[in-house]
Amino acid sequence: MRVLMRDLLGQSLRELRVSADLTLRDVSSSARVSLGYLSEIERGHKEASSELLNAICTALDVPLGDVLRSVAERADAAANVTPLPVPGARAA
């Protein structure tokens, strides 16, 4: 399994923030996390602690359950990706 939770979570958090028309600065300020760290989380470069995840959910006004379902859907999609056949490649 090559898909990482922190990558999927970062994508979901960024998407939710953009949908809510909030800037990194808005969320960083209300969740009391540095802008750089929040950006690293959104890019999947850092793991968010459970406490920080709660603070971000509160800043986004989205329940934790909704965020996790969004991440679960991404995980499903990633797991179901079938690589396209490469023309000329030998079958495995």
Place this chain on the structure above:
Amino acid sequence: MRVLMRDLLGQSLRELRVSADLTLRDVSSSARVSLGYLSEIERGHKEASSELLNAICTALDVPLGDVLRSVAERADAAANVTPLPVPGARAA
């Protein structure tokens, strides 16, 4: 929001392990994590890194998306808990 992702995740991972009739030792061995650390994760005392979460999912033979949906349901249930009225307490 007082519910912590690591608590809910630990509960889900433990439930899935027990349903699969696996011991801590089984999962610790196939996920290559120490038994003590795995136990701490199941009790919600430690955060699991994304890599370790994948290893545990593989050991349990459960897709990441399924684990996250189970955690999301716990988060919903926890968020919907309405404290019982305390007799004699003043209304807020």
